[in-house]
Amino acid sequence: MTTLYKTLLNGQSCNGGRLAWSLPRETSPGHWVPGDWHTMEGDLSLCEWGIHLTKEPYNWIKWGGEVYEAEGRDFGAESTGPHKIVCRAARLLRPVRHPQWWQDTKQCVAELPAIRWLKPDGKPDPSWKLFTRPAWAAAGAAAGAAAGAAAGAAARDAAGAAAWAAARDA
Numbered sequence: 230m231t232t233l234y235k236t237l238l239n240g241q242s243c244n245g246g247r248l249a250w251s252l253p254r255e256t257s258p259g260h261w262v263p264g265d266w267h268t269m270e271g272d273l274s275l276c277e278w279g280i281h282l283t284k285e286p287y288n289w290i291k292w293g294g295e296v297y298e299a300e301g302r303d304f305g306a307e308s309t310g311p312h313k314i315v316c317r318a319a320r321l322l323r324p325v326r327h328p329q330w331w332q333d334t335k336q337c338v339a340e341l342p343a344i345r346w347l348k349p350d351g352k353p354d355p356s357w358k359l360f361t362r363p364a365w366a367a368a369g370a371a372a373g374a375a376a377g378a379a380a381g382a383a384a385r386d387a388a389g390a391a392a393w394a395a396a397r398d399a
Contacts, residue, residue: 233314234286235299235321243291244281253297253321261323263300268318273305279315287331288312297321 235250242248251264273279283289286296288311303317341347
């Protein structure tokens with residue numbers, strides 16, 4: 230079977246469940262003892278009941294989350310796009326190192342507070358166009374009213390032209 234993964238946040242399931250997982254432990258550099266098996270009773274149902282694993286962990290990870298290689302037993306339904314599979318029992322085998330693009334993203338986000346223009350000082354440049362939520366709401370209402378008025382005028386003009394054409398033809 231393909232390698233399966235589980236994404237966790239602070240050692241717990243984070244996409245619908247709250248299971249606190251038994252984490253694998255490192256006995257020597259690069260050697261891991263798997264965590265304990267977790268099991269579920271009852272009818273398995275994708276997105277509703279059972280333990281969910283995936284082949285695509287970065288479709289499911291949360292910010293600050295961890296990825297673990299996992300092993301499952303007694304599988305049920307499987308979906309694609311994004312992939313997930315439900316099973317009755319699973320355990321975590323070892324943590325997975327985040328790919329370079331994820332590490333780069335974390336570094337970029339960590340550096341955002343140091344960018345001066347992202348720290349508002351309360352003195353915006355007067356040439357900047359700032360739009361607040363009320364301004365956007367008012368603009369939307371005005372646009373809706375103008376569109377309604379234009380549609381009404383177009384309908385009146387079309388109805389008038391049709392009436393004159395019918396009268397002329399009669």
